[in-house]
Amino acid sequence: MATEIRVPTLGESVSEATIGKWFKKPGEAVKADEPLVELETDKVTLEVNAPAAGVLGEIVAKEGDTVGVSALLGTIAEGGAAAAPAPKAEAKPAAAPAPAAAEAPKAAATKAADSGPAVARLAAESGVDPASVPASGKDGRVTKGDMLAAIATGGAAAPAAAPAPVQIRAPSAPDDASREERVKMTKLRQTIARRLKEAQSNAAMLTTFNEVDMTNVMALRNQYKDVFEKKHGVKLGFMGFFVKACVQALKEIPAVNAEIDGTDIIYKNYYHIGVAVGTDKGLVVPVVRDADQLSIAGVEKKIGEFGKKARDGKLSIEEMQGGTFTISNGGVYGSLMSTPILNAPQSAILGMHKIQERPMAIGGKVEIRPMMYLAVSYDHRIIDGKEAVTFLVRVKEGLEDPARLVLDL
Numbered sequence: 199m200a201t202e203i204r205v206p207t208l209g210e211s212v213s214e215a216t217i218g219k220w221f222k223k224p225g226e227a228v229k230a231d232e233p234l235v236e237l238e239t240d241k242v243t244l245e246v247n248a249p250a251a252g253v254l255g256e257i258v259a260k261e262g263d264t265v266g267v268s269a270l271l272g273t274i275a276e277g278g279a280a281a282a283p284a285p286k287a288e289a290k291p292a293a294a295p296a297p298a299a300a301e302a303p304k305a306a307a308t309k310a311a312d313s314g315p316a317v318a319r320l321a322a323e324s325g326v327d328p329a330s331v332p333a334s335g336k337d338g339r340v341t342k343g344d345m346l347a348a349i350a351t352g353g354a355a356a357p358a359a360a361p362a363p364v365q366i367r368a369p370s371a372p373d374d375a376s377r378e379e380r381v382k383m384t385k386l387r388q389t390i391a392r393r394l395k396e397a398q399s400n401a402a403m404l405t406t407f408n409e410v411d412m413t414n415v416m417a418l419r420n421q422y423k424d425v426f427e428k429k430h431g432v433k434l435g436f437m438g439f440f441v442k443a444c445v446q447a448l449k450e451i452p453a454v455n456a457e458i459d460g461t462d463i464i465y466k467n468y469y470h471i472g473v474a475v476g477t478d479k480g481l482v483v484p485v486v487r488d489a490d491q492l493s494i495a496g497v498e499k500k501i502g503e504f505g506k507k508a509r510d511g512k513l514s515i516e517e518m519q520g521g522t523f524t525i526s527n528g529g530v531y532g533s534l535m536s537t538p539i540l541n542a543p544q545s546a547i548l549g550m551h552k553i554q555e556r557p558m559a560i561g562g563k564v565e566i567r568p569m570m571y572l573a574v575s576y577d578h579r580i581i582d583g584k585e586a587v588t589f590l591v592r593v594k595e596g597l598e599d600p601a602r603l604v605l606d607l
Contacts, residue, residue: 200273201250205265208239208515215239216389217263217271222254228274235259235271238384243511252276264341320345390481397542402578405537406586410594412553412568415439418600430495432502436550437473438494440525441501442603443596444548445469445490448523451589453581454546454574455522463580472521472541473501475508476531482508483541485521494603525550529570538575545580548593549573 208215218236222228233245234254255273259265317340321328324345331348333340370378383391397403419434426434448455448469456465469490472483484504486497507513524541529552538549551571558567572593576586596602 200255200275201252202273203234203246203249203271205237205267205269205271206244206246208237208267214264214266217259217261217265218243219261220257220272224254224257226254228252228254237265239389239515244515246271248274250274250276317341317345320349324349393542394539397540400542401540401545403540403575404578404583404586405573405575406583406590407535408572408587408590408594410570410572410597411558412436412570412597415597415600416553416568426495430499432495432498434494435498435501437501437525437527438497439597439600439603440548440550440593441471441473441486441489441497442494443593444471444523444525446596446603446606447589447592449490450592451585453585454576454589456580457522457543457545458577458580459543466522468522470520470522472524472544473504474524474526474541475505477508477511482513482518483521483524484508484513484517485519487520524548529553535571535573537573540575540577546574546576546586546589548590549575 205215215237216239218238220235221233228234228248228251230249230251231247234248235246237244237246252274255275257272259269259271265271317328320326326345326348328340328345331340331344333344369375415436419436423434452465453463455469456463458464468488471486471489473486474481474483484507486492486500486504489497492500504513504517507517521541521544524538524544524547526538526547527550528536528538529550532552534552534554536549536551538547540547549572551573553568553570555566556569557564558569560567572590574586574590
């Protein structure tokens with residue numbers, strides 16, 4: 199008897215994944231809980247472990263296929279024999295011309311309906327009829343990859359909708375083409391690109407800026423960094439201060455911590471702060487849950503743990519979901535100013551930047567101060583300009599006078 203390998207629950211707002219690679223081939227021995235296949239989502243790359251020991255049988259979902267939650271990936275056969283692949287369906291004799299014509303619309307509709315939400319979305323955006331696309335999926339279903347290929351090659355468009363323009367790059371000059379390298383985007387990168395574009399399209403996004411004098415935070419950090427690391431086993435960075443300053447500001451301006459759900463606004467009386475982390479596979483956003491209940495040391499420990507897991511590719515779906523507000527630090531890469539994109543469905547995101555010494559007017563005198571530009575991008579549908587500006591001013595005040603963070607002022 200064969201044991202089925204299925205797609206696990208992928209997490210909040212994640213309904214599909216792409217098969218990255220299989221670690222085993224059919225016929226190879228498999229141990230229980232051994233990683234079998236890698237799945238890529240728009241939030242994280244995760245591994246599916248073997249539900250039982252045995253021998254890998256049929257691989258149903260091939261590398262590059264898009265699969266939904268609970269979809270069948272393959273099977274594990276008990277004992278020493280691999281499960282035989284499912285027999286291919288025999289070709290059926292062609293139907294008479296009249297009945298075939300009558301059944302065609304029904305078949306096309308079934309084909310499109312069975313192909314999943316990703317195919318339906320691409321069909322609506324591009325005007326390409328899934329019924330006209332060669333199917334490579336199981337049971338003759340059109341996959342997301344089939345649709346993308348059809349769109350790129352100018353697939354037949356449904357008469358009900360005009361096809362969206364497909365960006366085709368003009369050929370390079372021969373001398374230049376020989377020095378170019380074309381690399382296909384990973385499914386994770388494609389999904390990230392799509393979701394970021396959707397965030398821009400769905401939200402009325404604006405950005406407001408301010409600057410913060412980092413003198414006092416830097417002095418506090420330099421004074422206590424050694425004893426802090428000795429006591430807590432983690433370095434004292436800037437992110438702990440920023441998280442605490444944001445939490446205090448979120449409590450004062452609750453709309454920044456809320457989100458839109460249809461015609462409702464969901465106000466969240468908890469503070470799960472996402473911290474954007476860059477990896478070689480793309481940007482991931484682990485979440486510091488209940489940040490308001492953590493000390494600065496607790497925040498720094500959690501961020502340090504997430505950073506190591508992100509580098510090792512060990513972040514779980516649970517650690518990536520549920521965020522109410524996000525902080526992105528482009529300053530670690532040298533960014534002086536940027537406009538961060540919302541991490542949907544959240545309504546705001548704070549962008550940190552490089553600390554740079556600049557001449558500032560202080561008490562009628564010019565002094566050199568370590569300054570950082572701050573940016574808050576926000577959804578103007580739910581957050582008014584006054585609220586966004588006030589939020590950023592509160593963050594600035596907390597960082598310029600760190601005692602306010604300790605005293606909860």
